[in-house]
Amino acid sequence: MQVFLKIISGAGLLALVACGAQQPAQAQSQPAASTAGFAPKDLTGLAQATFAGGCFWAQEEAFEEIKGVKQVVSGYAGGTVPHPSYEQVAGQATGHTETVNIYYDPKEVSYKTLAQIFFQASHDPTQLNRQGPDTGPEYRSAVFYRTPEEKKIIDDVVAQVNASKEYDSKIVTQVVPFKQFWPAEEYHQGYYRLHPDNPYIATVSEHKVARVRKLFPLDLKPDLPSL
Template sequence: MIRYRAFRLFPLAAAVLLAGLAACQPVAFANEVTRLPAPSVDAAASATHNEVAVLAGGCFWGIEAVFEHVKGVRRVTAGYSGGAANTATYDDVGNGDTGHAESVKVEYDPTQVSYGKLLQVFFSVALNPTELNRQGPDSGTQYRSVVFYGNAEQKKIADDYIAQLTAAKAFNAPIVTQVLPLKAFYPAEAYHQNYYDLHPNNPYIVFNDAPKVAHLQKLFPEIYQAPQHLVQVQLH
């Protein structure tokens, strides 16, 4: 397991490393990002209250940033899913053996954006679903990609969409994103919330996460919104 966590939190120490990585292949990566087809199976927009989607795909900073810029999203919280409450801390999860994945809880208005649309964005710009137990420079089971479903409808939409993308050969390798029941979501520490907006010049953010938001704006202009006026997460 490769651990880049120190580099993520201390940008000056990471500047030389990430500058070298950026010189290697950012253009090739950008060219591979395309808008995937919308799910053929989706939820009806009949709810009168906010719904919740919990997704994991690498460092939660970037996933949070993407969904904070989606119209209809009301709040995004960085956190942990897949493990026990007493191991839901950044240091514990960083060991890669707690069962947790860095995740985000997306609270959204289903009359403005559907669950299927969120999955379309997720698979199109937020991650590479063919990478097993890693995303970009981050490696370990805590960086695996997971759709944590909250009910049978979400499970069906996620399963059917992955099958749809597989049949369409949308990627050059098999999709390894898991579809698992959501047992619990534990918010991450306060300093991880809204990290993209608070630390835009962090080299990790500049190289790994800013392109995701740019891809969202380019590929999904009809749902891109900046700045978002979200309910802020208050943690201590």
Template structure:
């Protein structure tokens, strides 16, 4: 981590492969650092192998460190729900398994309330064809993933998964959220 995260607010989300989720959030103005990791399971300090084979019960997640004077928790929720399919249980695109489930890990009663209200708003508006299956769970613990997972999208531009799955999604995100992007990500 390059910045001092002790003065920043934190939000933790699981929305499929953390390589994509990390790439979305790190592009936003007001977001200082995004860490890929694991949350929502029982085993302490799980490895990628343990998470991938379902033995730890964790989900691939990201921890977002942000300046709440520049971007709100509500705005982070809106990005989270817009950048993955919250109606598919244990699956995002080609990735399937419990480690790819959709979860908002709230830290405060207010975050829980905002999340539940936003889900209701999306459902009432008929935003999705199917019901939202995103879990809303209290935050307990976040375990950073192995170093090679951090900034994976940026550091591995030629990886076949990045080229075929992540890049099209990140480009679509950049086009849709141009006004919320850090200047270096505006194309």
């Protein structure tokens, strides 16, 4: 995991800032055992989508703001170690990438719409093992599909976005079958709204959320918190 320098407004000091860098010491190496504490209590009628697009703080907030999305859980997927901690994932030895698991009502929002938001707005799918200032395979772009239908939707959206020349480069997102999602530590859940003054949120995350709001205004929930 790499960090970048930012001058904190008014302080005149250089500070190292990175996704997950500022965390409660007592919470380190204590990943959640299951999604039970974070997922909706009633899953009746809900579907799930699992996307990885860099720091999960911004991804969680971006999809929380979409109509039909009932809950978004930050966590890890794509690796081999069960119940990984943030420190293990950041150490790049587990194979996981920071991921969000989205619980949504398919009667209110389609998987295709979520995929379009992911590929067109919530992150840069042309960056391989990085997103902006965050560098490493734990920030790689990935989609974990559950059904052949989801795989076809993903392939179609990727083809459409590539053909549109929206980006200067081709999409490099990893598209793989879903195997397991591990929720991140509790302090990561809802981090964007709980810590609006965090320099990383203000400098990096807000821009991603703002892009989703700009490109998909008709898909947003009403009464969103201001940026």
